[in-house]
Every structure is written in C-alpha cells, then in structure tokens.
Amino acid sequence: MPTLTPIELTTRRLTLRWMNAADAEAHFAIHADPEVARYLSRPPWTELTQAQEAIRQTLAQYASGEGLRLGIVLRETGQLIGHASLFHFVDDSRRCEVGYSLGRPFWGHGHASEALDALLGYGFGTLDLNRIEADIDPANAASGRVLEKLGFKREGYMPERWIVNGEPADTVFYGLLLRDWRARA
Ligand SMILES: CC(C)(COP(=O)(O)OP(=O)(O)OC[C@H]1O[C@@H](n2cnc3c(N)ncnc32)[C@H](O)[C@@H]1OP(=O)(O)O)[C@@H](O)C(=O)NCCC(=O)NCCS
Numbered sequence: 139m140p141t142l143t144p145i146e147l148t149t150r151r152l153t154l155r156w157m158n159a160a161d162a163e164a165h166f167a168i169h170a171d172p173e174v175a176r177y178l179s180r181p182p183w184t185e186l187t188q189a190q191e192a193i194r195q196t197l198a199q200y201a202s203g204e205g206l207r208l209g210i211v212l213r214e215t216g217q218l219i220g221h222a223s224l225f226h227f228v229d230d231s232r233r234c235e236v237g238y239s240l241g242r243p244f245w246g247h248g249h250a251s252e253a254l255d256a257l258l259g260y261g262f263g264t265l266d267l268n269r270i271e272a273d274i275d276p277a278n279a280a281s282g283r284v285l286e287k288l289g290f291k292r293e294g295y296m297p298e299r300w301i302v303n304g305e306p307a308d309t310v311f312y313g314l315l316l317r318d319w320r321a322r323a
Pocket of ligand 1: 238245246247250252273275279280281283
C-alpha cells in the first residue's frame with residue numbers, strides 16, 4: 139500500500155483534497171439520495187452517523203495507505219459536491235480501483251470527468267500506478283461514459299457479482315493502462 143501524504147489537486151473548477159470530520163453533513167446529503175445510491179453496492183444512508191463513520195474510515199485509510207478518498211470541492215463556493223477514490227491497491231502489480239460519486243445537483247456538468255482526470259494523473263504519476271480498474275453497474279450509463287471519456291476500456295462482464303438489497307447485480311469491468319493514459323495525453 140502506498141504511503142499517502144495530504145494532497146490538494148486543483149483543476150479549472152475544482153479542488154480535490156483530503157476529507158475531514160467537518161465534511162460529514164455534506165457527505166451525508168450526497169449519499170442519502172436514493173438516486174446517488176441507485177447503482178452503488180449499498181443502500182442510501184439514513185443517519186448522519188453513517189457519514190461520520192465513513193469519514194472515520196477514510197481518515198484511517200489515509201494513515202494505513204489502504205485507500206485515498208478525496209473530497210471534490212467547487213473552487214468558486216468551497217462546497218463539497220462529491221468524492222473520488224483510489225483503493226484496493228495491489229503494490230506488486232502497481233494497480234488499484236477507482237470510485238466516485240457526486241451529489242445529484244452537480245451531475246451533467248463534466249465535474250466527474252474533470253475530477254477524475256486529476257486523480258488519475260496523480261495515480262499514474264505520483265503513485266506510480268500501471269493500471270487502474272473500475273467496476274460499474276451495466277445500467278449506469280453516465281458512469282460508463284465518464285470512464286470511456288477518460289480512456290478506460292471495457293474489459294469484461296461479470297454476472298451477479300454483487301447482491302444489493304437482496305437483488306443480484308451485474309458488473310461491467312473497465313481498465314486503464316498507464317501506456318494508454320500516456321498516449322491519450
Ligand atoms: C456517474 C457520475 C459520477 C457522473 O458525474 P457527472 O459529473 O455528471 O459526469 P460528467 O458530466 O463528467 O460525464 C457524464 C457523461 O455521461 C453522459 N450521460 C449522462 N447520463 C447519461 C445516460 N443516461 N446515458 C448515456 N450517457 C449519459 C453525459 O452526457 C456525459 O457525457 P458527455 O460529456 O459525452 O456529454 C454521477 O452521475 C454520479 O455521481 N452518480 C451517482 C453515483 C455513481 O453512480 N457513481 C459511480 C459508481 S461506479
């Protein structure tokens with residue numbers, strides 16, 4: 139697992155930064171929305187304590203190197219509008235997975251693509267990764283489009299990889315290689 143140090147990534151409209159306990163309410167508002175949870179592997183949150191616990195885990199993962207979840211903040215207003223993460227690091231193979239969610243009012247403005255472009259650059263650059271993977275619900279067309287815009291290739295289909303609220307859910311698996319990221323740049 140990588141040694142993580144506090145970072146701030148700046149894009150045209152966004153800052154990606156380490157999260158902290160003060161983010162709990164905004165983090166809760168994002169994940170209490172059933173539309174945000176629709177294609178995630180867990181139900182929408184119902185209690186603020188779930189957001190507080192998630193942030194506690196995020197802070198523990200900064201320390202252990204297990205995961206890097208960055209808050210996505212609008213530079214203009216300072217509002218936390220989502221997060222993007224690198225996790226499941228496999229050091230010997232220099233790979234990990236990526237995850238991301240935005241609050242619904244902020245969908246459809248290119249924010250996820252802009253944030254992930256910066257996070258992937260950090261992963262392939264500073265963290266020296268060779269491959270980044272994503273596991274998404276086949277029905278999550280916006281998520282698939284974000285990945286494809288960033289150069290990810292659809293690599294496989296895994297039926298019933300998840301059971302969500304008692305219902306089986308399939309996975310489309312995407313991958314992005316360092317050499318393809320460099321070629322795209
Ligand atoms: C997936 C998500 C992060 C996308 O965020 P976003 O900021 O709206 O993404 P972007 O604007 O950067 O790009 C979305 C792309 O999908 C397209 N899109 C949106 N809805 C679509 C749909 N129903 N069908 C096809 N394409 C769609 C958009 O047109 C855009 O593509 P374009 O730039 O070529 O026009 C956001 O919808 C979200 O947080 N969803 C809930 C959580 C989630 O599902 N996370 C991903 C788990 S794998």
